[in-house]
Amino acid sequence: MLSTFNYPIRVYSADRSRGVKVDVLVDAASTYTWIPRSILEKLGYRPAFRAGFEIANGTTVESDVAEVVVGLNGEVGATRVGFAEPGEPSCLGAVTLEEFLLAPDPVHQKLIPVTGLRI
Numbered sequence: 001m002l003s004t005f006n007y008p009i010r011v012y013s014a015d016r017s018r019g020v021k022v023d024v025l026v027d028a029a030s031t032y033t034w035i036p037r038s039i040l041e042k043l044g045y046r047p048a049f050r051a052g053f054e055i056a057n058g059t060t061v062e063s064d065v066a067e068v069v070v071g072l073n074g075e076v077g078a079t080r081v082g083f084a085e086p087g088e089p090s091c092l093g094a095v096t097l098e099e100f101l102l103a104p105d106p107v108h109q110k111l112i113p114v115t116g117l118r119i
Contacts, residue, residue, distance in 0.1 A: 005109040007092060010071035011035055011081075013043040019071065022090050026104045026111065030093035032065065034084040040068065047083060072100050073111055 007026045012019040020039055031053065047064030054060050068081035072092075079096040097103065102111040 005104070005106060007109075007111065009092060010076075011039060011043060012069040012071065012076065014045070014069060016069055016076070018043060025089050025091040026097075027091045028094045028097060028104055030091050031095060032080050032082045032093045033068075033070070033096040034082045034088065034091045034093065035068065036088075036090060037064075037083040037085060040066065040081065040083055043068075045081075053082070070096065072096070073102060073113075075100055 004025050004027050006023050008021055008023050010019045011022050020043065022035060022039065024033070024035075045066045045068055048066045049064075050062050051065055052060045053063055064083040065080055066083070067078045069076060069078050070081070077099065079099050081096075084090060097111070101114055101116050103114045105112045
């Protein structure tokens with residue numbers, strides 16, 4: 001059984017006037033969602049900050065991040081998104097999944113609603 005699968009999301013400009021469908025790999029092991037830099041820049045996004053991320057081989061790399069408006073399972077909201085460089089996959093990460101109160105169901109290859117936790 002695969003623990004990751006592809007899923008369609010929409011990435012919107014900050015004013016939500018334009019949107020692009022992007023097929024992403026659902027990967028809850030990734031902290032942030034990653035969208036190609038070319039798509040983010042076409043929608044008017046610029047990096048807000050840089051952060052360090054560990055990649056699969058254990059190396060830490062610096063990457064650009066911005067608050068980006070995405071549509072997922074009928075909801076639209078802002079989330080932190082990393083600027084994926086050419087050759088890097090688009091993926092839906094843990095922060096976005098938690099913000100949208102969704103969890104991956106790898107058996108049925110869909111996202112399912114979950115109840116949030118509150119103190």
